[in-house]
Amino acid sequence: MAEDCIFCKIVAGDIPIRQVYADDELLAFHDVSPQAPVHILVIPRKHISNMNEAAAADQPLLGAMLLRAAAIAKQQGLAESGYRLALNTGPDAGQSVFHIHLHILGGQRLEGRMG
Numbered sequence: 674m675a676e677d678c679i680f681c682k683i684v685a686g687d688i689p690i691r692q693v694y695a696d697d698e699l700l701a702f703h704d705v706s707p708q709a710p711v712h713i714l715v716i717p718r719k720h721i722s723n724m725n726e727a728a729a730a731d732q733p734l735l736g737a738m739l740l741r742a743a744a745i746a747k748q749q750g751l752a753e754s755g756y757r758l759a760l761n762t763g764p765d766a767g768q769s770v771f772h773i774h775l776h777i778l779g780g781q782r783l784e785g786r787m788g
């Protein structure tokens with residue numbers, strides 16, 4: 674648990690969320706400020722700030738995040754219409770919470786291919 678990390682506080686149960694999924698290593702919940710009709714975050718319980726801090730030992734965890742995001746997208750009915758997975762790292766990507774998280778965005782045509 675990192676000091677002053679809002680997502681560590683969520684993992685600890687100190688901040689309420691609209692939970693979508695939970696297991697031993699991952700948590701998924703609705704983004705508090707949705708940028709699309711479906712906007713869900715998938716986070717590891719372990720604190721990793723972003724991809725700059727991810728290590729080879731985190732490979733299974735990162736893979737689990739991706740596969741869980743795909744399963745959640747399917748559950749949300751997005752498999753056919755499509756969706757975007759985004760993982761922001763650092764200032765130019767606009768990362769605002771420094772606890773790694775995968776955005777699942779969908780439910781409408783998303784503007785731009787990347788941004």
Ligand code: 5GP
Pocket residue numbers: 679688690691702703704705706707714760761767768769770771
């Ligand atoms: P980033 O900009 O770092 O890639 O994304 C951080 C995301 O976390 C933002 O989309 C923001 O709305 C979301 N967020 C920040 N604080 C909270 C919170 O307390 N609860 C929830 N559910 N989402 C949050």
Ligand code: ZN
Pocket residue numbers: 674675678679680681682719720721771772
């Ligand atoms: Zn954290």
